[in-house]
Amino acid sequence: MLKILFAVPSKWRILWKRVVSELEIIGISSLFIVGLMSLFMGGVIALNTAYQLTTPLLPDYTVGYITQQSTFLEFSPTVMSLILAGKVGSNIASEIGTMRVTEQIDALEIMGVNSLNFLVLPKIIAAMLFFPILIICSMALSLIGGWLALQVSGLINTEVYVLGIRSFFDPFHITYALIKSVSFAFLIVSVSSYYGYYVRGGSLDVGKASTQAIVTSSVVILMANFILTKLLLF
Amino acid sequence: MIEVHNINKSFGEVQVLHDITTTFEKGKVNLIIGQSGQGKSVLAKCMVGLHEVDSGNVIYEGRDFTSMNRNERSQIRQQIGMLFQGAALFDSMNVEENVGFPLSMFSTKTSAEIKKRVDFCLERVNLSGKNSLLPSECSGGMQKRIGIARAIAMNPKFLFCDEPNSGLDPKTAIVIDGLIKDITQEFDMTTVVITHDMNSVIEIGENVIFIYEGKKWWQGDRRSIITTENPEISNFVYASEFMKEIRQNIQNTRS
Numbered sequence: 001m002l003k004i005l006f007a008v009p010s011k012w013r014i015l016w017k018r019v020v021s022e023l024e025i026i027g028i029s030s031l032f033i034v035g036l037m038s039l040f041m042g043g044v045i046a047l048n049t050a051y052q053l054t055t056p057l058l059p060d061y062t063v064g065y066i067t068q069q070s071t072f073l074e075f076s077p078t079v080m081s082l083i084l085a086g087k088v089g090s091n092i093a094s095e096i097g098t099m100r101v102t103e104q105i106d107a108l109e110i111m112g113v114n115s116l117n118f119l120v121l122p123k124i125i126a127a128m129l130f131f132p133i134l135i136i137c138s139m140a141l142s143l144i145g146g147w148l149a150l151q152v153s154g155l156i157n158t159e160v161y162v163l164g165i166r167s168f169f170d171p172f173h174i175t176y177a178l179i180k181s182v183s184f185a186f187l188i189v190s191v192s193s194y195y196g197y198y199v200r201g202g203s204l205d206v207g208k209a210s211t212q213a214i215v216t217s218s219v220v221i222l223m224a225n226f227i228l229t230k231l232l233l234f
Numbered sequence: 235m236i237e238v239h240n241i242n243k244s245f246g247e248v249q250v251l252h253d254i255t256t257t258f259e260k261g262k263v264n265l266i267i268g269q270s271g272q273g274k275s276v277l278a279k280c281m282v283g284l285h286e287v288d289s290g291n292v293i294y295e296g297r298d299f300t301s302m303n304r305n306e307r308s309q310i311r312q313q314i315g316m317l318f319q320g321a322a323l324f325d326s327m328n329v330e331e332n333v334g335f336p337l338s339m340f341s342t343k344t345s346a347e348i349k350k351r352v353d354f355c356l357e358r359v360n361l362s363g364k365n366s367l368l369p370s371e372c373s374g375g376m377q378k379r380i381g382i383a384r385a386i387a388m389n390p391k392f393l394f395c396d397e398p399n400s401g402l403d404p405k406t407a408i409v410i411d412g413l414i415k416d417i418t419q420e421f422d423m424t425t426v427v428i429t430h431d432m433n434s435v436i437e438i439g440e441n442v443i444f445i446y447e448g449k450k451w452w453q454g455d456r457r458s459i460i461t462t463e464n465p466e467i468s469n470f471v472y473a474s475e476f477m478k479e480i481r482q483n484i485q486n487t488r489s
Contacts, residue, residue: 010340103322104325107318110311111388112340
């Protein structure tokens, strides 16, 4: 299956056109939900951290530091990928599944088109290109969300929060988050495409495949997250 | 010409096709008929490689399709046009993009040349000027005609039509039948139509293959199917009381 999926496309121009189209469907259309969730989650992380820090032994900038660490290491790459598994994964599984049950994939095959390559490869490329951008946006907005929450509640001033964010900053954490986001992008698209491509039956089965795609993608992301964390941080 | 030799196909324990051998002639409309669930569509899907056969061969103009690898099959498939039961148009593309899709994938034509060919194909199926419509904006009959236009866009040597008249009113069905017949003669194609519509058999059946219980039960033309005494075929052809009456009249006239 992988050999067929990654076969050399018959026309690069068509592949590129489809990648651009998928960038919009998978990536740009996810910006709003990712941004909104990141703002609120960043705010909640900052408030929860401030609430827990009751000891005078820890400096106030710890709130900024923990918000940054939580965001960079787990929240943006992993939690956002789980959310994207729901949004993007169900979209892919239902789109390809519907094409399967309405014989559109058979039509592609009859024409001599490598349907796996034509349908799935552009989605994988688009997701692997755009997920890191989404995750970087998520990181920035999460930190802004944390700052906004602290300002509104008047707990910590801006200088202290920024000092916390900059303290002990390790650029490798960004690399770590991007490696995870690219890996999760591949997993979400390939798992969801698999469930859509091999669906049999009618519209009910497409719905089931879509649900299965989300569940399996989420489980696979959590497992991969554990493996990548062990490999990259220890 | 397409030759089928000793095709067998099973799904699990159930054997659907039993040792089918037949020939589909060039320049003619070849019909595969039979009741639902007898293996007509499975036979067609085996012929185009959507199902792998358990044993037997499908020969396209002397080339054994069943023993080819994926790339070799892709070459043959570029000479095949297929009209699906539900038309199988791509939802996200408009009529022009649907019809021009195989050309944009496989030909070296420029956009202007593709547009010219698309316009020709649409004109051929009486849908000139409908280029910008989406499949969801077209009626069932229009979708079938767009499917035919897409199937002939690459100027194929072989045309497969799976239940081209299903879901259509009798008048539109006759239009589609006529179109299939005209295109077959005009482009000298080998056309294979899967149907259980007796009107189609009478209208366009030049070479008719009757499938019963997964076996090739009978082969002939539209005239001989009316007069055959084979009980399974008679039950199929004269299924309604009205048709039984017609049969009685034929027999009375003969005697």
